[in-house]
Amino acid sequence: MTQALRPILLLAVLLIIISGQAFAAPIGLTVNGGNLVAVDLENGASDRIGPLGFEPSIVALDNAPDGTLFGLEDFTPTVQRLVQIQRSTGEATVIGDVGSGDASGLAFDGSGRLFVADGPTLFQVDPTTAAASPVLDMGTAARALTASDGDLYAVRFGPVSGCELVLLEPDLGTVTQIAPNIPCARSADGRDGTLWLVDYFSPIMGVLIVVSYRLDLLTGVVEEIGGWSGLYGGELVVPGGLAEVGSRSLQPTVDVPALGDAGLVLFALTLAIAALVFARRRLA
Numbered sequence: 001m002t003q004a005l006r007p008i009l010l011l012a013v014l015l016i017i018i019s020g021q022a023f024a025a026p027i028g029l030t031v032n033g034g035n036l037v038a039v040d041l042e043n044g045a046s047d048r049i050g051p052l053g054f055e056p057s058i059v060a061l062d063n064a065p066d067g068t069l070f071g072l073e074d075f076t077p078t079v080q081r082l083v084q085i086q087r088s089t090g091e092a093t094v095i096g097d098v099g100s101g102d103a104s105g106l107a108f109d110g111s112g113r114l115f116v117a118d119g120p121t122l123f124q125v126d127p128t129t130a131a132a133s134p135v136l137d138m139g140t141a142a143r144a145l146t147a148s149d150g151d152l153y154a155v156r157f158g159p160v161s162g163c164e165l166v167l168l169e170p171d172l173g174t175v176t177q178i179a180p181n182i183p184c185a186r187s188a189d190g191r192d193g194t195l196w197l198v199d200y201f202s203p204i205m206g207v208l209i210v211v212s213y214r215l216d217l218l219t220g221v222v223e224e225i226g227g228w229s230g231l232y233g234g235e236l237v238v239p240g241g242l243a244e245v246g247s248r249s250l251q252p253t254v255d256v257p258a259l260g261d262a263g264l265v266l267f268a269l270t271l272a273i274a275a276l277v278f279a280r281r282r283l284a
Helices: 005-022 259-283
Strands: 025-032 035-040 046-051 058-063 069-076 079-085 092-098 103-108 114-118 121-125 132-137 142-148 151-157 163-169 174-182 187-191 194-201 207-216 222-231 240-248
Touching: 025 058, 025 194, 058 079, 058 142, 058 187, 069 092, 069 103, 069 240, 079 114, 103 151, 114 142, 142 194, 151 187, 174 207, 194 240
Parallel strands: 058 103, 058 240, 103 142, 142 187, 187 240
Antiparallel strands: 025 035, 025 240, 035 046, 058 069, 069 079, 079 092, 103 114, 114 121, 121 132, 142 151, 151 163, 163 174, 187 194, 194 207, 207 222
16 A cells, blocks of 8 residues: 555545444433334434333333333323333333323432422332322422432423423422523433433424433533424334433434435545545556
8 A cells, every 4th residue: 555545545434433423322212102212312213122012101211220111101181100111122011000190200319219290299109009109399390300310300390481400309308490491391311410301392283393402410501412303103203201311322223314424424435435446546
Protein backbone atom coordinates (compact mmCIF):
# COMPACT_ATOMS: atom_id res chain seq x y z
CA MET A 1 0.00 0.00 0.00
CA THR A 2 1.39 3.42 -0.95
CA GLN A 3 1.77 6.26 1.52
CA ALA A 4 -0.79 8.31 -0.48
CA LEU A 5 -3.50 5.67 0.04
CA ARG A 6 -3.14 5.34 3.79
CA PRO A 7 -4.86 8.63 4.74
CA ILE A 8 -7.81 7.78 2.49
CA LEU A 9 -8.26 4.32 3.97
CA LEU A 10 -7.83 5.58 7.52
CA LEU A 11 -10.46 8.26 6.91
CA ALA A 12 -12.85 5.66 5.50
CA VAL A 13 -12.37 3.37 8.50
CA LEU A 14 -12.81 6.27 10.91
CA LEU A 15 -16.04 7.35 9.25
CA ILE A 16 -17.38 3.80 9.41
CA ILE A 17 -16.58 3.64 13.12
CA ILE A 18 -18.18 7.03 13.78
CA SER A 19 -21.26 6.13 11.77
CA GLY A 20 -21.61 2.88 13.73
CA GLN A 21 -21.44 4.80 16.99
CA ALA A 22 -24.03 7.27 15.73
CA PHE A 23 -26.61 4.48 15.72
CA ALA A 24 -26.26 4.08 19.51
CA ALA A 25 -29.32 5.59 21.17
CA PRO A 26 -31.24 5.35 24.42
CA ILE A 27 -33.26 2.13 24.16
CA GLY A 28 -35.98 1.34 26.70
CA LEU A 29 -38.63 -1.26 27.39
CA THR A 30 -42.26 -0.33 26.85
CA VAL A 31 -45.60 -1.96 26.06
CA ASN A 32 -47.29 -1.32 22.73
CA GLY A 33 -50.27 -3.08 21.18
CA GLY A 34 -50.28 -5.84 23.80
CA ASN A 35 -46.57 -6.61 23.32
CA LEU A 36 -43.45 -5.94 25.34
CA VAL A 37 -41.04 -4.14 23.01
CA ALA A 38 -37.65 -2.46 23.09
CA VAL A 39 -37.93 1.02 21.56
CA ASP A 40 -35.38 3.54 20.34
CA LEU A 41 -36.25 6.84 22.02
CA GLU A 42 -34.75 8.84 19.16
CA ASN A 43 -36.80 7.50 16.27
CA GLY A 44 -39.35 4.92 17.46
CA ALA A 45 -37.64 1.90 15.89
CA SER A 46 -38.55 -1.18 17.91
CA ASP A 47 -38.03 -4.87 18.55
CA ARG A 48 -40.96 -7.01 19.62
CA ILE A 49 -39.99 -9.18 22.59
CA GLY A 50 -43.31 -10.98 23.01
CA PRO A 51 -47.04 -10.72 23.75
CA LEU A 52 -48.36 -10.13 27.24
CA GLY A 53 -51.05 -12.75 26.62
CA PHE A 54 -53.98 -10.35 26.70
CA GLU A 55 -54.68 -6.84 25.47
CA PRO A 56 -53.77 -4.65 28.43
CA SER A 57 -53.45 -0.89 28.36
CA ILE A 58 -50.21 -0.45 30.32
CA VAL A 59 -49.60 3.07 31.65
CA ALA A 60 -46.43 2.52 33.73
CA LEU A 61 -43.48 0.13 34.08
CA ASP A 62 -40.60 -0.35 36.51
CA ASN A 63 -38.16 -2.99 37.70
CA ALA A 64 -37.96 -4.37 41.22
CA PRO A 65 -34.45 -4.50 42.74
CA ASP A 66 -34.16 -8.15 41.65
CA GLY A 67 -34.91 -7.19 38.03
CA THR A 68 -38.54 -8.35 37.97
CA LEU A 69 -40.60 -6.13 35.68
CA PHE A 70 -43.93 -4.78 36.93
CA GLY A 71 -46.60 -2.85 35.08
CA LEU A 72 -49.68 -0.79 35.89
CA GLU A 73 -52.63 -1.72 33.69
CA ASP A 74 -55.50 0.64 32.98
CA PHE A 75 -58.07 -2.15 33.29
CA THR A 76 -61.35 -0.20 33.43
CA PRO A 77 -62.23 3.51 33.80
CA THR A 78 -62.34 2.98 37.58
CA VAL A 79 -59.77 0.21 38.23
CA GLN A 80 -56.07 -0.32 37.51
CA ARG A 81 -54.31 -3.65 38.00
CA LEU A 82 -50.77 -4.51 39.03
CA VAL A 83 -49.16 -7.01 36.65
CA GLN A 84 -45.84 -8.84 36.57
CA ILE A 85 -44.16 -9.19 33.16
CA GLN A 86 -41.55 -11.72 32.05
CA ARG A 87 -38.73 -9.63 30.57
CA SER A 88 -37.59 -12.41 28.21
CA THR A 89 -41.00 -13.35 26.74
CA GLY A 90 -43.38 -10.51 27.59
CA GLU A 91 -45.87 -12.85 29.29
CA ALA A 92 -47.86 -11.01 31.96
CA THR A 93 -49.52 -12.21 35.16
CA VAL A 94 -52.18 -10.18 36.97
CA ILE A 95 -51.40 -9.70 40.66
CA GLY A 96 -54.43 -7.68 41.73
CA ASP A 97 -56.44 -4.47 41.58
CA VAL A 98 -54.77 -1.22 42.58
CA GLY A 99 -55.81 2.40 42.05
CA SER A 100 -59.15 4.11 41.65
CA GLY A 101 -59.01 4.86 37.95
CA ASP A 102 -56.58 7.79 38.09
CA ALA A 103 -53.38 5.83 38.74
CA SER A 104 -50.69 6.91 36.31
CA GLY A 105 -47.28 6.03 37.74
CA LEU A 106 -45.40 3.12 39.30
CA ALA A 107 -41.87 2.99 40.72
CA PHE A 108 -39.59 1.19 43.16
CA ASP A 109 -37.47 3.36 45.45
CA GLY A 110 -33.94 2.64 46.70
CA SER A 111 -35.28 0.53 49.56
CA GLY A 112 -37.17 -1.75 47.19
CA ARG A 113 -40.58 -0.37 48.13
CA LEU A 114 -43.19 -0.17 45.39
CA PHE A 115 -45.20 3.05 45.00
CA VAL A 116 -48.13 3.96 42.77
CA ALA A 117 -49.31 7.49 42.03
CA ASP A 118 -53.10 7.73 41.92
CA GLY A 119 -54.25 11.29 41.27
CA PRO A 120 -52.63 13.52 43.92
CA THR A 121 -52.07 10.59 46.32
CA LEU A 122 -48.98 8.39 46.56
CA PHE A 123 -49.66 4.80 47.66
CA GLN A 124 -47.22 2.17 48.89
CA VAL A 125 -48.13 -1.16 47.29
CA ASP A 126 -47.35 -4.76 48.23
CA PRO A 127 -45.92 -6.26 45.00
CA THR A 128 -47.13 -9.74 45.95
CA THR A 129 -50.79 -8.87 46.65
CA ALA A 130 -51.33 -5.34 45.22
CA ALA A 131 -52.62 -4.19 48.62
CA ALA A 132 -52.16 -0.41 48.78
CA SER A 133 -51.90 2.17 51.57
CA PRO A 134 -51.81 5.97 51.11
CA VAL A 135 -48.53 7.48 52.30
CA LEU A 136 -48.24 11.00 50.84
CA ASP A 137 -50.34 13.84 49.46
CA MET A 138 -48.48 15.14 46.39
CA GLY A 139 -50.60 18.29 46.13
CA THR A 140 -51.64 17.85 42.50
CA ALA A 141 -52.17 14.82 40.28
CA ALA A 142 -49.10 13.02 38.94
CA ARG A 143 -48.60 12.23 35.26
CA ALA A 144 -45.66 9.86 35.77
CA LEU A 145 -43.60 8.35 38.58
CA THR A 146 -40.01 7.12 38.54
CA ALA A 147 -36.89 6.68 40.65
CA SER A 148 -33.26 7.57 40.03
CA ASP A 149 -30.38 6.51 42.28
CA GLY A 150 -32.89 5.45 44.92
CA ASP A 151 -34.83 8.73 45.06
CA LEU A 152 -38.48 8.94 44.07
CA TYR A 153 -39.69 11.56 41.57
CA ALA A 154 -43.02 12.53 40.07
CA VAL A 155 -44.00 14.54 37.02
CA ARG A 156 -47.06 16.32 38.36
CA PHE A 157 -49.33 19.08 37.18
CA GLY A 158 -48.17 22.51 38.30
CA PRO A 159 -50.23 24.53 40.78
CA VAL A 160 -51.35 26.92 38.01
CA SER A 161 -50.48 25.37 34.63
CA GLY A 162 -48.02 23.05 32.91
CA CYS A 163 -46.04 20.41 34.78
CA GLU A 164 -43.12 20.24 37.19
CA LEU A 165 -40.73 17.61 38.53
CA VAL A 166 -40.86 17.01 42.27
CA LEU A 167 -38.87 14.90 44.71
CA LEU A 168 -41.11 12.71 46.89
CA GLU A 169 -40.01 11.72 50.39
CA PRO A 170 -42.88 9.71 51.89
CA ASP A 171 -40.99 8.94 55.12
CA LEU A 172 -40.64 12.67 55.79
CA GLY A 173 -43.99 13.63 54.28
CA THR A 174 -42.35 16.19 51.96
CA VAL A 175 -42.70 17.16 48.30
CA THR A 176 -39.88 19.32 46.89
CA GLN A 177 -39.84 21.02 43.50
CA ILE A 178 -36.80 20.07 41.40
CA ALA A 179 -37.61 21.55 37.99
CA PRO A 180 -40.53 23.79 36.95
CA ASN A 181 -42.07 24.04 33.49
CA ILE A 182 -41.16 20.60 32.16
CA PRO A 183 -43.01 18.48 29.57
CA CYS A 184 -46.12 16.78 30.96
CA ALA A 185 -44.66 13.34 30.24
CA ARG A 186 -46.85 10.25 30.44
CA SER A 187 -43.90 7.86 30.98
CA ALA A 188 -40.58 8.24 32.78
CA ASP A 189 -37.51 6.24 33.73
CA GLY A 190 -34.43 7.34 35.65
CA ARG A 191 -30.88 6.33 36.47
CA ASP A 192 -27.48 7.91 37.05
CA GLY A 193 -28.79 11.44 37.54
CA THR A 194 -30.87 11.42 34.37
CA LEU A 195 -34.59 11.08 33.74
CA TRP A 196 -35.94 9.92 30.39
CA LEU A 197 -39.39 11.30 29.61
CA VAL A 198 -41.86 10.40 26.87
CA ASP A 199 -45.08 12.16 25.95
CA TYR A 200 -47.48 11.90 23.04
CA PHE A 201 -50.41 13.91 21.71
CA SER A 202 -52.84 13.93 18.82
CA PRO A 203 -52.89 17.14 16.71
CA ILE A 204 -55.71 15.72 14.57
CA MET A 205 -57.90 12.65 14.93
CA GLY A 206 -56.07 9.41 14.14
CA VAL A 207 -52.58 10.95 14.10
CA LEU A 208 -50.16 10.72 17.03
CA ILE A 209 -46.89 12.50 17.69
CA VAL A 210 -44.48 10.99 20.25
CA VAL A 211 -41.69 13.11 21.74
CA SER A 212 -38.87 11.99 24.05
CA TYR A 213 -36.74 14.08 26.40
CA ARG A 214 -33.71 13.87 28.68
CA LEU A 215 -33.79 15.72 32.01
CA ASP A 216 -30.60 16.40 34.00
CA LEU A 217 -31.45 16.09 37.70
CA LEU A 218 -28.48 18.22 38.73
CA THR A 219 -29.40 21.24 36.61
CA GLY A 220 -33.07 20.66 35.86
CA VAL A 221 -32.35 21.24 32.16
CA VAL A 222 -34.63 19.39 29.72
CA GLU A 223 -33.39 18.42 26.25
CA GLU A 224 -35.54 16.99 23.47
CA ILE A 225 -33.79 13.90 22.10
CA GLY A 226 -36.14 12.59 19.45
CA GLY A 227 -39.61 11.80 18.28
CA TRP A 228 -41.76 9.98 15.74
CA SER A 229 -45.29 10.19 14.40
CA GLY A 230 -47.87 8.33 12.35
CA LEU A 231 -51.37 6.97 12.23
CA TYR A 232 -52.60 5.46 15.47
CA GLY A 233 -52.31 1.67 15.42
CA GLY A 234 -50.27 -0.42 13.03
CA GLU A 235 -46.50 -0.25 13.59
CA LEU A 236 -46.50 3.09 15.39
CA VAL A 237 -45.04 2.63 18.88
CA VAL A 238 -47.08 4.51 21.48
CA PRO A 239 -45.16 3.91 24.73
CA GLY A 240 -47.12 2.38 27.58
CA GLY A 241 -44.71 2.92 30.47
CA LEU A 242 -40.92 3.05 30.26
CA ALA A 243 -38.19 0.99 31.94
CA GLU A 244 -34.52 -0.01 31.63
CA VAL A 245 -33.49 2.91 29.45
CA GLY A 246 -29.86 2.65 28.40
CA SER A 247 -27.56 2.88 25.40
CA ARG A 248 -27.68 -0.53 23.78
CA SER A 249 -28.49 -1.90 20.34
CA LEU A 250 -31.73 -3.17 18.91
CA GLN A 251 -31.69 -6.55 17.20
CA PRO A 252 -30.22 -6.57 13.67
CA THR A 253 -33.70 -7.25 12.23
CA VAL A 254 -34.70 -3.70 13.11
CA ASP A 255 -32.65 -1.00 11.40
CA VAL A 256 -34.16 2.45 11.08
CA PRO A 257 -31.19 4.83 10.95
CA ALA A 258 -31.64 8.54 10.58
CA LEU A 259 -31.01 10.03 7.14
CA GLY A 260 -27.77 11.67 8.27
CA ASP A 261 -26.40 8.39 9.61
CA ALA A 262 -27.24 6.55 6.39
CA GLY A 263 -25.50 9.25 4.35
CA LEU A 264 -22.41 9.01 6.53
CA VAL A 265 -22.22 5.24 6.07
CA LEU A 266 -22.64 5.55 2.30
CA PHE A 267 -19.93 8.19 2.13
CA ALA A 268 -17.51 6.04 4.15
CA LEU A 269 -18.14 2.98 1.97
CA THR A 270 -17.70 5.05 -1.19
CA LEU A 271 -14.32 6.28 0.06
CA ALA A 272 -13.22 2.76 0.89
CA ILE A 273 -14.24 1.39 -2.52
CA ALA A 274 -12.58 4.29 -4.33
CA ALA A 275 -9.37 3.69 -2.41
CA LEU A 276 -9.34 -0.02 -3.32
CA VAL A 277 -10.02 0.71 -7.00
CA PHE A 278 -7.23 3.30 -7.04
CA ALA A 279 -4.84 0.84 -5.41
CA ARG A 280 -5.58 -1.88 -7.96
CA ARG A 281 -4.96 0.53 -10.83
CA ARG A 282 -1.61 1.61 -9.35
CA LEU A 283 -0.57 -2.02 -9.00
CA ALA A 284 -1.68 -2.98 -12.52
